Amino acid sequence: IEDEWPGEPSQSYWREQLDIAEEELRQGAWAACERRAAASALGDSGRARWLAARALDGAAEAGKDNRLLSRAIAAYVHLLKMNERLSDAKLLEVARRAIDRIQFRGTYLSAEPIYRLLIRRFPHDVNHRNNLTVTFLMANRADLASEVLQDTLRLWPNDRVALAHHGFVMKNHYNNLEEAVVYLQRALEDDAGPPDAARFYYHLGDALLQLGRPRDAQLVHARAAALGHFLSAAQRSLYNVPRLRGRPWWPVEDTPYAGLARALERSWRDVLREGEEAGAAYEREKEGLMERGEWSQLELFVRGREVGGRCARAPVTCALVRSEPAAAGCRRGQVKFSAMRAGTHVRAHVGPTNCRLRLHLALSNTDGTYIRVHNETRQWRVGKTFIFDDSFEHEVWHNGTGTRIVLIVDLWHPDLTAAERRQLPAI
Ligand code: LMR
Numbered sequence: 001i002e003d004e005w006p007g008e009p010s011q012s013y014w015r016e017q018l019d020i021a022e023e024e025l026r027q028g029a030w031a032a033c034e035r036r037a038a039a040s041a042l043g044d045s046g047r048a049r050w051l052a053a054r055a056l057d058g059a060a061e062a063g064k065d066n067r068l069l070s071r072a073i074a075a076y077v078h079l080l081k082m083n084e085r086l087s088d089a090k091l092l093e094v095a096r097r098a099i100d101r102i103q104f105r106g107t108y109l110s111a112e113p114i115y116r117l118l119i120r121r122f123p124h125d126v127n128h129r130n131n132l133t134v135t136f137l138m139a140n141r142a143d144l145a146s147e148v149l150q151d152t153l154r155l156w157p158n159d160r161v162a163l164a165h166h167g168f169v170m171k172n173h174y175n176n177l178e179e180a181v182v183y184l185q186r187a188l189e190d191d192a193g194p195p196d197a198a199r200f201y202y203h204l205g206d207a208l209l210q211l212g213r214p215r216d217a218q219l220v221h222a223r224a225a226a227l228g229h230f231l232s233a234a235q236r237s238l239y240n241v242p243r244l245r246g247r248p249w250w251p252v253e254d255t256p257y258a259g260l261a262r263a264l265e266r267s268w269r270d271v272l273r274e275g276e277e278a279g280a281a282y283e284r285e286k287e288g289l290m291e292r293g294e295w296s297q298l299e300l301f302v303r304g305r306e307v308g309g310r311c312a313r314a315p316v317t318c319a320l321v322r323s324e325p326a327a328a329g330c331r332r333g334q335v336k337f338s339a340m341r342a343g344t345h346v347r348a349h350v351g352p353t354n355c356r357l358r359l360h361l362a363l364s365n366t367d368g369t370y371i372r373v374h375n376e377t378r379q380w381r382v383g384k385t386f387i388f389d390d391s392f393e394h395e396v397w398h399n400g401t402g403t404r405i406v407l408i409v410d411l412w413h414p415d416l417t418a419a420e421r422r423q424l425p426a427i
């Protein structure tokens with residue numbers, strides 16, 4: 001029969017043992033099941049290996065135990081060694097569960113041999129190759145992903161998932177924007193891409209902006225917005241709560257944060273001193289958003305938590321931030337000093353989420369500095385605050401002199417409920 005486990009024992013005693021182990025598994029008696037299935041007389045039984053793996057898996061899940069999880073993964077791999085004797089359906093079932101557990105464990109590269117097995121067994125199914133590509137990207141191995149992609153595109157030159165990932169890798173890992181655009185465009189041709197195509201539209205538009213083709217970028221953004229991938233052509237964050245009001249600039253008085261803004265303005269000299277005294281701890285901006293210049297930041301809070309001990313050296317600033325729970329507890333944002341040298345241009349970009357508003361307190365050297373959010377450009381004024389929504393496209397210039405310092409305070413969007421503030425995954 002097609003769908004039975006290989007190596008079913010010939011003696012009825014051992015078949016009964018396996019039936020009992022199966023019942024133990026159903027009851028959640030993990031240890032008993034695993035012990036029974038591990039009997040050496042059952043070493044060649046696929047059913048026994050499956051039960052042992054499931055039992056370890058169940059125990060790992062129940063006890064949130066990573067050592068047991070590793071043993072469960074090893075047990076699935078042990079079962080997969082019988083692959084030539086496993087039916088297609090069984091092989092797929094075991095491989096899927098093993099890969100799922102490996103991803104949960106975070107040891108992505110150890111899924112490679114399983115994908116290779118699937119690719120060998122199902123050479124006509126492009127999904128296994130594409131899943132291996134994604135796995136390599138999750139493991140931060142763009143080099144390995146690229147090898148798989150080349151192979152995939154040789155065999156399936158029009159596969160949209162492979163085209164899209166190749167474009168993504170060219171842009172984000174090899175900085176080959178021209179090639180990225182060609183491949184992303186082909187992947188998204190006629191807007192017939194996969195339902196999760198949002199981030200590929202995002203990267204196509206971003207690559208076009210970087211190449212100095214804003215009109216082409218705008219067309220891509222409008223297409224993606226019409227498909228519902230973005231909130232609008234200008235508001236292109238990918239982690240959104242769709243219901244929230246979206247506007248580029250927020251008058252401070254239209255937010256619940258006017259009190260905080262005024263308190264920060266009253267203390268701006270102290271805040272500036274703390275931002276300057278921390279000089280050495282600033283870190284270069286590393287997202288590649290700068291077209292030219294120099295820009296560094298000092299984070300005080302990240303994802304709603306203080307960054308190790310930083311508040312000891314910025315007590316006034318942190319006390320003000322802590323007075324507003326929507327600031328100190330904003331798990332989708334940061335609080336940071338941002339220092340930008342004269343001559344810097346930060347190219348047009350968007351933040352990751354519409355769940356925050358971004359307050360700036362300007363602290364020094366603001367002459368000749370500009371920030372465009374969507375279609376309105378403003379200037380900082382020392383000692384003054386403003387609030388904008390950084391999920392809208394924005395761009396910054398420092399055409400003045402000296403280092404401009406601002407304090408950036410991210411705040412939960414006022415339309416979010418208390419439950420959402422507690423439960424939204426951090427960014
Ligand atoms: C941004 O959010 O990209 C900028 O406003 C940051 C800055 O320091 O001006």
Ligand code: MN
Pocket residue numbers: 349350351390394
């Ligand atoms: Mn920004």
